[in-house]
Amino acid sequence: MIQVAEALNLIAENSCKMPITKIKVDKSLGYVLAEAVYSPINMPPFRQSAMDGYAFTHGEHNQFEILKTVQAGDFSDDEIKENQAVRIFTGAFVPDDVNTVVMQEHTIVKDNLLLIEKMPATHANVRAKGEQVKKGELVLDKNTVITPAAIGFLACLGITKIKVFDKPKVAILVTGNELVSAGKKLPKGKIYESNSLMLEAALKAVGIKKTSIFKIKDSLKKTKIVIESCLSNFDVVLISGGISVGDYDYVKEALLKNGVTELFYKINQKPGKPLFFGKKENKLVFALPGNPASSLTCFYVYALPALKKLMGFEAIHLPEIKRKINSDFENTSGKTLFLKAFYDDEKVTVLESQSSAMLNTFSTANGLIVVPHDVTEVKMHQEVVILPLN
Amino acid sequence: MIQVAEALNLIAENSCKMPITKIKVDKSLGYVLAEAVYSPINMPPFRQSAMDGYAFTHGEHNQFEILKTVQAGDFSDDEIKENQAVRIFTGAFVPDDVNTVVMQEHTIVKDNLLLIEKMPATHANVRAKGEQVKKGELVLDKNTVITPAAIGFLACLGITKIKVFDKPKVAILVTGNELVSAGKKLPKGKIYESNSLMLEAALKAVGIKKTSIFKIKDSLKKTKIVIESCLSNFDVVLISGGISVGDYDYVKEALLKNGVTELFYKINQKPGKPLFFGKKENKLVFALPGNPASSLTCFYVYALPALKKLMGFEAIHLPEIKRKINSDFENTSGKTLFLKAFYDDEKVTVLESQSSAMLNTFSTANGLIVVPHDVTEVKMHQEVVILPLN
Incomplete structure (x- = not known):
């Protein structure tokens, strides 16, 4: 069993950027x-007017004959004499023969004649070619x-x-004889399976859409075959359930038989102790606890940084923010706690039910308070570290 | 011309939630x-074991015959006598005849015989039916x-x-004779069109995918026809360009001729002064400035809150955070400024180029500093309001 910080380091060390791809x-x-x-x-690709107004050559004159109009998108190489100007609009090509634009508010125009009332500086309102880039x-x-x-x-x-x-392709494997898909009748002894849709949504939320869901009964043989296929066809395998020590938890055995190297198994934390992280070549495997809230906590704290590293992000961990906690809190477990919490601009509240089995609290939480394993109590108004979840 | 706060109020007042739809x-x-x-x-739908262990009836006995195994997903209504126990796993159905689960670590098992070394309390490790929900x-x-x-x-x-x-369908209209699609050759006097892809991406980033892009030449007739069609087929129309006072800016006229009511035109701000917001029945129209950076600023500050209101969000405006600014700043414009900025945990830096024409600064900014119109100077280390952009 390792501490949280060590687990995070192992994940960062063992996750490599995906191959490069050319996209639109x-x-x-x-x-x-x-x-x-x-x-x-x-950029701009040519000398460009920054105003609606008149383009002319700065010099002796303040009265001009208006020769023509240059709209945005027009090109003109007609000769423009020193006593001539062109009507011009924002973004339009400034003809080579002129060097200054006067905004229309500073002019008087009568028929074809322009009078500049307020003379701008030379080169005013002309964006140079390549001025921006x-x-x-x-x-x-x-x-x-x-x-x-x-x-x-x-x-x-x-x-x-x-x-x-490139973005990783992610396989989501869900194990357990007790699981029935939502929408079907629920036989006695069974429960509805929810982790696959939850993890699929959590992946979608970070822009990973190439996902496939596989549901496996508790059987070593079937688990081994599906994992083998996933290791060939996906970059990351997320497995939900089947990783604790129960007699019917075949996942770890199936992983090792498929040549996956264990990088860690079990973290000194609550929830999510029985987390497995392994690797085969560049393929990463996270076997998450089956309890929905533990599974999602492990996803955010551990799987997400790995996925971000794969996608090429420099900042891979959830950002940390600090708020004052509005209750006392004891940690007698000796474990690092991730507490579902709701924070606002000033304070953070530990939400009521912290059960690892259910998602009701997670649905209204916007962050996880981190209480380190060696902190035994947190006093009201003390600052705590929060991992925001949005 | 109105102030920023008034514009935001008008948007919130005039945006209504979308119709209700049933989705998977x-x-x-x-x-x-x-x-x-x-x-x-x-939930759970039955009494559920919280442990891998043995289920039995709490009472006189501490030795039991192991009758059978109940895996997660199994159902059993076999009679279980007081001197009998069943092997059970986390999540499994606890048969009606028993009331307590002992964790396996507290037992000794020899062949078919169970000895409980450490007796748990009655009902221990059994999750009641409906305990969670x-x-x-x-x-x-x-x-x-x-x-x-x-x-x-x-x-x-x-x-x-x-x-x-429901989520709104959004039409993106881009106007301007000077615009050429990226990938094509750039004739003299033309520039590449970028606002459509930028706005499409900004919509996608908030989960709006039903978007269509329309490109229109500077013509009142064409502009009017396209706007008419968009008002019929979309919930929101975002128009880029053609809204300033240049002779060739037909958008406002085309909108009014289509029966769009003007709710405001022009805000006392920089960038993005010539923003138009209008409405026809429940359809909203934002005519954004054509300059890319102005256009995106107006999208984030004004169009996004309207879209969030439509989607049913309670918190519709960009959240505001505060940081200490690390330079002095003067505001002699009398306008509210939205400055492209980069903030970290402690401070915020005003980025160098604030030109409204280009997106280079916006590409590296993670927030907009808001300098209110009536604030003439901000001193270094003073706290300023930032609208985060991620």
Whole structure:
């Protein structure tokens, strides 16, 4: 049995980034860049008007003949004389012969004649070519997480494909003769299976959609065959249940027989003590406790950092925030506790039912308070560490 | 022109929850419950063993004949006498004739004989029927946001469908003759269009996937026709560009001609001054500025709260957090500023380029500092309000 910190280190050490893949920018939300991106163009690609107004050559004149109109999107290489100006709009191409734009509010226009009332400085309201980004300049660095803004930025430079770390394919195995799918009749002695949908949703919430669910009866042979197939076809195998010491808990044996190396089994914590973490080549295996709340706690605290490492994230652990706890709390277990809790801007409340069997508390919790194994009591108003869950 | 707070109020007042729809629990992540859910079953549905061990009738005896084995998932109504016990596992059905489970670590077993070394209390290690949730009891209240834990909780009670507020269908209209899609050759005077993909990604990030993109040239007629069609087929219309006062900005006229009521136009802020918000029946229209960074700022600050209200969320605005700013800052504009910024646990840094035209700064920002219009200077180490963007 190991401590929480050691388990987290083993997970970080043993999880490797996924292979690099090239994907379309419009499908890249939440992926992590696997190589730096440089701009293929100048931005703006030409001298661009920053205003609706009139473009002219700065000099002696303040009256001009209006030669033509240049809308955004137009191109013009007509000769423009020093006593001529063009009507121009925000974002439009500033013709080579002129160098300044006056905003329309500072002009008087009569028919074809422009009078500038308030003369701007030379080059005013003209964005230089490449002013924002120069061709060849770094756009986004390696390891950048792709946000909506990053997608817009890449698109505005004409970039359509980028290299990112692939997302893992995850198999969810659920074991137990007692489990019946929701929607079916519940025979005596059985319960509804819920961990598969819960874990599938938790994966979806971090952008992992390539998931498959497998349900196995308590049989060593069947468990071994399904695990073998999952190790071939998926990057990560999440197993729910079958990992404690009961006579019918075949999972660990099936894993070892499939050549999975045990990296740890059992953590000094509550809930989620019987967590197994193993590896076969680059494939990771988490055997989570079968109790739903323990299973989800282990997913957030241990499986999620591994998945984020695979996806290329630099910050892989749940962020830690601190709040004042609004009750006393004793920890006589000698174990690290993860307490389902609700926090707001100021304080955090330990929620009532901490049972590992049920998800009612988890459904209303927005964080887990971490009480380290060597802390025996927490006094009201003391600051505690919380792992936010949203 | 109105102030930011007034604009936010108008948006909250004029956005209504979407119609209720019934969906499958496994597809419900991120939806909001439109009615309370009550449990159709007791949980556990039967008296359940909390341990691997032996079930027996608490009384005079401490030695028992082991009658049979009850695995998780088994049902047994065989008669069990007072001097008999059954081998039992965690989660298994506790037969009616027995009332207590002793954990296996507290027993000695020889062949068919059980000796209890450490006698537990009566009813120990037996979870009562309905102990966690009773049939008919409230499971999740109306307005609960469906998390992975909530999905697991609903599934474990055998619930397969729930009533939620539907998610809006959103049309993204992009206007401008100057725009060319990424991947195509860039003619002189044109720029790559990026707002559609950026807004689509920002919608996807909040779970809105029913989106369509429409690109329109600067023409009143075409703009009017496309807006008319979008008002019929979508719940929200996001328009990018064409809303400022330039001669070729037809959007506002096209909206009014389509019977859209103007709720506000122009906010005393930077960036994003020329924001239009309107309504036709329950359909909402946001005409966002065309500059990418302004457009995204307006999306996060104004369109997102409206979308969250539609989806049934109670907390619709971006949460506000506070950090100490690590530079002095002057606001001589008389406008509310939204500054792209990067914050960590302790401080916040105003990022260098605040240009509204480009997304480079937005790509690395994780929050927007709000400097109210009536605040003229912020001193280093002073606390400022940040809207986090992740």
